[in-house]
Amino acid sequence: MALKRTSLPRTAEAVALAELRDAIVRGDLPPGAPIRQSAAAEELGLSVIPVREALKTLAGEGIVTYVPQRGYTVTELSPQSVDGIFRIRELLEGEAEANAAARMRPEDIAAMRTALEAQRAAVAGVDVPGTISANRIFHFALLDRCDNEWMLRFIRQLWEALEPHRALAYRRAAAAGDAVRAEAILGEHEGIVAAFEQGDFPLALRLLAEHRTGGRADFHRLLVVDAAPV
Known part of the structure; x- marks a missing residue:
């Protein structure tokens, strides 16, 4: 049996990561803008968990910043x-x-x-x-x-x-x-x-x-x- 590899469907986390990254790069989420996990999840039609994991990835890259009790914002550079x-x-x-x-x-x-x-x-x-x-x-x-x-x-x-x-x-x-x-x-x-x-x-x-x-x-x-x- 010959198998042909096709493009795999993206996970919910991959979708959230791509959409958030694109919104930041487009400027829809400018530096300093807050990112509310629940609102982002609702807009993307996802649960909060993949959005949270995507934000953790972006925080690791320095694109967003997490502050306890305040949540995530798009990183502002001095x-x-x-x-x-x-x-x-x-x-x-x-x-x-x-x-x-x-x-x-x-x-x-x-x-x-x-x-x-x-x-x-x-x-x-x-x-x-x-x-x-x-x-x-x-x-x-x-x-x-x-x-x-x-x-x-x-x-x-x-x-x-x-x-x-x-x-x-x-x-x-x-x-x-x-x-x-x-x-x-x-x-x-x-x-x-x-x-x-x-x-x-x-x-x-x-x-x-x-x-x-x-x-x-x-x-x-x-x-x-x-x-x-x-």
Whole structure:
């Protein structure tokens, strides 16, 4: 008898985890927003138990924070926390990108180009979730070629920790009609992928490092806005 493996149905916990993560990344649950287990369970059509387990997983990743007697909230990052995350990203991603660049295939570079064009279309359409998704695909088309899976696990966790704040930044920029930084990011991505297409890997790696520096500055501007009186 021949068995053909098909996609398995997701568990209730996996559904809760995916839906909560997506809501945070989309910005529907911004930094500081409380997450009520019973309300989330009712909205998802699940019992409280899988929602609670999903929140524990997100807390372990640093995406949400649990405070006794208060429950879960989407994690808010201080400027010091942002600096800490970017410092670790500099150390890990610089090495991972150098490792990955030596292993890049033409199809990986093509995937970066495709992601860039998707990001360009999302920016033009003021599609914040699409912009965030394309941005991540762009970078991980390279990073996923790194052969150190433990390093990649830590890098992914650092990205997840920043995603709620990235979503908030993009939504604020879109609401203000400010496309300057979005266009600048597209230009930086264009330079990176063009360097890979030309086989100039040292230039691509240098541009990636500069791109991270710009990203850190963007997050600091966001946190200053968050701290300012309304």
